[in-house]
Amino acid sequence: MADDAPTLPPDTFATRLATLRARIDAACVRHGRNPADVALLPVSKTFGPDLIREATRLGLKRFGENKVQEIRDKAEPLADCGIDWVVIGHLQTNKARDVARLAAEVQSLDRLELAQALDRRLQQEGRALDVLLQVKTSDEETKSGLAPADAPALLRELARLDTLRVRGLMTLAVNSDxxxxxxxxxxxxxxxxDQLRQDAPAGITLDRLSMGMSGDFELAIAEGSTEVRIGSALFGARSYA
Structure with missing residues (x-):
């Protein structure tokens, strides 16, 4: 590197983003994958509008949130940023109205009741949403998600709902070393x-696999993830005060 090459100050959002992208790219190369095939979804839960605005200046436009309340609180002060809000946390049916109004995508769809509630509200809004089915792949009681055996039946029901565009699957891995x-x-x-693709209803492609977070995204990339959901490794340590 040339002596006069620009360097970024340590521990800024820009440096963390550059470091994270380098790690994603390196993991892809190690496992014979194209880095362009793995997207980054910044998870901005607990972080305020100022930091999210800074992130948009670096080209980030999609942000994941666990709670619909946080999307409501942040959407108005960031309305000029053109953000696509992505719901990644467990979603109650009574939040369907706000999701239909504010969100661009839901990655935690795990039951027909929720799908029907979203469909009703989306019809009223004249909108449609991309959705991923959240599947439970561990035995941890704290993890939400659809049982794998129930996925084919839910996909058939979702094919009847024009407002929900099924794009793939999402999971949370076991919390383990x-x-x-x-x-x-x-x-x-x-x-x-791969199994679901064989008999997927027309219009359902299942191209996306959202899996991997700050502590395990490199393992997820090794197993075929197309999108990693990164919070603390990008934004820094969270305060839940």
């Missing part, structure tokens, strides 16, 4: 996706 156990969760989602 055992890399083999974590990879098994990701591999099982990929296998399920």
């Amino acid at each position: 055992d890399e083999a156990a974590v990879r098994t969760c990701f591999a099982s989602l990929r296998t399920l996706r």
Whole structure:
């Protein structure tokens, strides 16, 4: 590198983003994948509008949030940024109205009741949403998601709802230091996706696999993830005060 090459100050959002993208690219190369095939979804939960605005200046336009309330709080002060809000947390049916009005995508669709509630509200709004089915691939009670065996039936029902565009699957891996156990969760989602594709209803492509977070995204890339959801490794440590 030339002596006069520009360098970024340590521990800024820009440097963390550059470091993260380099890690994503390196993981792709290690596993014979094209870095262009793995997207980054910044997870902005608990972080305020100022930091999100800074992120948009660096080209980020999609942000994941666990709670619909946070999307409501942030959407207005950031209305000029052209943000696509993505719901990644467990979603109650009574939040369907706000989701239909504010969100661009839901990655945590896990039951027909929720799909029908979203469909009703989306029809009223004259909108449609991209959705991913959240599948439970671990035995942890704290994890939400659809049982893998129930996915084919839900896909058939979703094919009847014009307002919901099914794009793929999402999962949360087991919280463990055992890399083999974590990879098994990701591999099982990929296998399920391949099985579902064989009999998927018309219009449902299942191209996307949203899996991998700050602590395990490199393992997820090894198992075929097309989008990693990154919060603390990008925004820094969270404060839940």
